[in-house]
Amino acid sequence: MPMRQRGIWKAMGFTAFFLLLVALAIGSINPLHLTVFLSLVLCSIAFLLSVFPGSRFFTIAMANFIALYACIFNFLVTSNFSTIEPVFSSIGFILPMIGFFGGTWLHRKNIKSIVLAHQLPAARGFRASIGWLFPITGIGLVSFFFPRNLFPLIWExxxxFVAMGGIALVVLFVSKQIATFLLDCGLLFEAFFLRIEPLIVPAFAFLTFYSMNVMVFGFIYRILDHYSSEIHFTISGEARAISFMESLYFSIITLSTVGYGDIVPxxxxxxxxxxxxxxVSVMLLLFGFSEIMSYSRSRNHQK
Structure with missing residues (x-):
């Protein structure tokens, strides 16, 4: 299988996995949303890769866009339209996506030329890049000012549907700008991964020392509590012996200096x-980052 085709399949897998997480989270609230979202995942991936071949990072950017839209939509429905039927909510969720895919289909030749060029276009102004967000955000904000108690359920x-239909129309007309914005994000995403690719080996070595730190001190906590007559930890307000998994968990949060307070020495x-x-952990972080940056500089000098 060619390298580019393998990259597309990897991007498809990552896109599906990422959106599946969002779908499961939404589906935990309503099973119908899960079904709708999973269907949207399959359709969006098939659409993007059929209309814009080679757009592997475009699909990843699109995945993030759909996930962000799903989060905002869920907040909007929960805050303003919590009493509407799930089937209506699902239809409203799909409307802006139909508008986007319809618009990208109409402008597919222009967008496809940018995808195949595989390079960042000339810098555009703020309004040209994300100006399309303002009308969409405005429609969503207006929905917060409607008094809920004065309208019967059918008017809600x-x-x-008026709000989601308005957003769908705006997305239809600015779909080219949205798609171009997603392409820019996808190309920047790809450039970022190309830059950090040489750091995988030193980062993995750092992760090895990091995990060793977690395990060694976790084992010490477990041994200390298991083979001593004294209770050394208070766990969720109870003075008792620490378990093996709790000792590793406590080691991780100690190393990261988070300190949730559920386990206290x-x-x-x-x-x-x-x-x-x-x-030891602070020293490990300092020397670890220093070595990674040193390795990166040495690789750049060798090129």
Whole structure:
């Protein structure tokens, strides 16, 4: 299989996986939304790769766009239209996507030429890049000002469809600008991964030392609590022996200096070991990032 084709299949897999996470999250609220979203995932990937062949990073940018839209839509429905039927909500969710795909189909030749050029276009102004966001955002904001108690349920559904239909029309007319914006994002995304590709080996080496730190201190916490008559940790307000998984979890949050407070060292010995891990972890981060940057600079000099 050619390298480019393999890249497209990888992009498809990542796109499907990413959108599947969003679909499952939305589906946990309503199964109908899950079905609609999964169908939209399949249709969007098939549409993009059939109309714009070779647009692997375009599909990834599109995945992020759909996921972001799904989050905003869910917030809009929950805040303003929580009483409408799920089937109406699902139809309203699809309308702007139909507008986008319809618009990109109408401008497919122009967009396809940009995709196949595979290079960033000349810099555009702010208005040309994301000016299309303002009318769409405006329609969504207007829906917050309608008094809910003054309208019967049927009028709430009418207002919802008017809002989503208006957004769909705006998206239809500015689909070319949206698609171009997504192409820019996709190309920048690709350029970013090309730049960090040489850092995979040192980053993996750093991750190895990082995981070793987590495991060594996690084992020490477990051994300390398991083979000692004294209770060294308070876990969720209860003084008891720490389990194996809890010791690894505590080691990770100690290394990252997050400190959720659900597991707290209560003995002087445990506090001393935790302090030592924090010092070692800070030194590991400093030297790790320093080595990664040094490796990157040496690779750039060799080119």
């Amino acid at each position: 559904e009418v207002i919802f 209560r003995s002087d010995v445990a506090r001393s070991i935790v302090s030592l891990q924090i010092v």
